[in-house]
Amino acid sequence: MTYAKPAFRHPDARTNDVGCTRRDYEGGLSTLCAGCGHDSISAAIIDACFELSIEPHRVAKLSGIGCSSKTPAYFLSGSHSFNSVHGRMPSVATGANVANRDLIYIGVSGDGDTASIGMGQFAHVMRRNLNMTYIVENNGCYGLTKGQDSATMDTDSVSKKGDINPYMPIDLVRVGIEVGATFVGRSFSGDKEQLVPLIKAAISHRGFALLDIISPCVTFNNHQGSTKSYASFREHNEAMPVDFVPRREAITTSYDAGVVHEVCMHDGSVLRLQKVNEEYDIEDPQSALQAIAHHAKQERILTGLLYINRNSEELHDVLQTATKPLNTMSQRELCPGSRFLDSINAGLR
């Protein structure tokens, strides 16, 4: 393993619409365990941002605490980043977004950070429909403190020590649909084909986009008996193929079978989904919840875009904030001056 990235840049490296190569979206070298699913997710974020031709400096990366929350250091080194407090990234993201609505906000969290210590903030940021992409790198355990069960661990899943988890798991996608997330997807760190378009769609979505990404912990939760291991997940994954087509690009992916459904996003881009079930309307929350529950009953984990509301009001619409970002307003625009103060004084006499 090397601790420095080579500075070499391939002269023929492909550039995107803003003149950046894929390298411009990379970050520092990962310090996570070799084979960690989280690194695959970082790579998928890099691909998604490159392919969307996002200018790196227009992204703000936010995270909480834990293995997952370290990852913003491993992608988009040209973006500002805020590695905040355990479980509190949603509030920091809310403040940041309210202050400057023009940046793209990508939050990275884990299952401990989101489903336990941060459950309150997680629920409320979705309820407010903050315009951001919220990625949960879900491995069912606390990696940095050496493998304790998290709240997303399935009932009866066996820990590395051999203990059987007696508690109910929190299914983040179902919570998301219930409390107001307007884009809810689930994927698998090992499924790049599905993950990259999903991330691209999530970033393009206007409103709160939740991506629950199963990302097995190679060190503490990848053994037999664990329901969050690579083997177990591959066996139970019911993948819904996804293709994301940014505005003005031709649709290239073609699905072999099943029903193809096209979803036109607010910015003109198109999401193409191969549906697993004809009856399932991904724009209807009850239908989505039923489909998720139906698969779960059969011990299948449904992945792909599970729910979308394309016409929602994000927080700035609700708050009716000015189009111009609040952080760019000048004293002249904000300070009423002494004459108004005179009228205040007069009213208090």
Place this chain on the structure above:
Amino acid sequence: MQPKQAINDFVIKFANVNGTGSASANGMFAKAIFRMGIPVSPRNIFPSNIQGLPTWYEVRISQDGYLGRRGGIDIMVSVNPQSFAKDVSEVDPGGYMVYDSTKPLDLRHVRRDIHYLGIPLTEMCLREYTDSRQRQLFKNVIYVGALAALLNIDFSILKDLVSEQFKGKEKLITPNIQALEMGHQYASTHFECPLGVHLKAGEQNPKHIEEFDHILMDGNTATALGAVYAGATVAAWYPITPSTSVVDAFEKYCRRLRIDPGTGKKNYAIVQAEDELSAMGMVIGANWNGARAFTATSGPGVSLMSEFLGLAYFAEVPAVLVDVQRAGPSTGMPTRTQQSDIFAAAYASHGDTKHVLFFPATPAECFSMTVEAFDLAERLQTPIIIMSDLDLGMNEWMSPPLEFDDSYRYDRGKVLNGEELEAMTERFGRYLDVDGDGIPYRTYPGAHPTKGAYFTRGSSRDEYAAYTEDGDVYVRNMDRLLKKFETAKSLVPEAKVKPAAEPTQDALLFFGTTASPAYEALETLEKEGIHLDTLRLRSFPFTQEVEDFIEEHDRIFVIEQNRDGQMRRLLLNETNVEANAKLISVVEYDGLPVTARKIASVIRGAMGINNVTPLVPQEKELA
């Protein structure tokens, strides 16, 4: 006993039941006196309840211009049978008890040393009104009318106030004025008016007020206006007494001032968070992104925000937090005042943290210090905590008019914008002490395509914001933060020192709402030949003049409204003078604002002066 005689110098207290509409009638009473040009300071003493429990309104009238609580009651207006026994016992000998005489007075509550004035309020209302809500509401208006006769209040001012209060609901004006007249009429026919204790307009200018050009306003509204004037665009908060009215007032003024007339869009955002943790997180996120953001809370909220305050201190993100203190710990007495969050605020969070604190004493200072706090938070890239309290925040205070200098420009601190980054040839180091004052340069997200991006984190990092667990680098950073705190000493509001009329080695030290009664006690003591220099603290870290002041005196009484003498201990901790024996704690922590009488008596006691008449008689003469 002879009835007390006093002009423009007395304390009147109203004993009401909360939720009965007494607050607006009582407020009108205080405002009328204020409009007569007589210094007045009203205080709500209210329960943590919406309806049915005892609530009081204490009004200090002082021609000299003392605005703190004096101690003792000269006139009690009792409209609450629940608290009657206690209310009677509080009246000073020679004082008056105005009560509802619909039912005969319970003889157990009759004192021979005070004077009873019965007005059949309930009976009058029963006779006059048919609606039960009106019967309740007009009782309050009738006693204000009666007091107008008893105390010599200018009746035309009361009429004006009624008209202003019911602007837009004109049909309520006449019945309210009739109720006032009913009370006035009753008092004029049944009692000798005015009483020995009464008001007189047009007396000489008050001693402590140069020109009677004052306004009457509460500290929370002034704080909110300060935030508007400072250009705050984001407020994130969680409702908690006694701070809620800060954000309420901020919203009220923003609605008037910050809505684009063309688009109807708002140049501000207010987010009611799910808890105080989240409120502080939002403030930090917004400030990180270059907007001026603040929150307002009280002690329990400060506890919840402590984790984030540590992050903001260490990651060097500006934030403004208004702590309107109340009586703790835990839920404590949520509607009573205290200055007991000094430690919780100064050292909020784990690890080595220290925060800059401001201590406003008047609404005018709430306004100016809030404006200053936003500048300093950005200049120092750290949270600033404004330490108000319930007494200052929720009560109306006479204050000189608020002032704002239009030539003043915001200080946004050390921020490199896109052009400055473009022109930079050296590598940007977020935590590099370029100027030697401990304050590094920051950038806003998105400022430049290739320069200035950095990683903000609560974990140890080097000068270029790269993660490190190298002990030397960590120590270097912690020491720089301490240096920055030293720099703060030259930037925070300085303490106010006032020498005594005669040279002395004794002194008083106080801050916030303790100042008003302390200055009054000082004058009382001066008349008795006791001279003390004074220092009013206005900020933490302590400035050089605070250390000098302690150095120069032999005995310093530190007056504060908490049990443990928190400010005294902070002074011992954070100054470089040997002061343990010098600093004498004078504390009051019953939830009511400390009185001038209490301060004076403690100091007399400490000085061994015993030949003083007790302020409140030890045993009441009971019938």
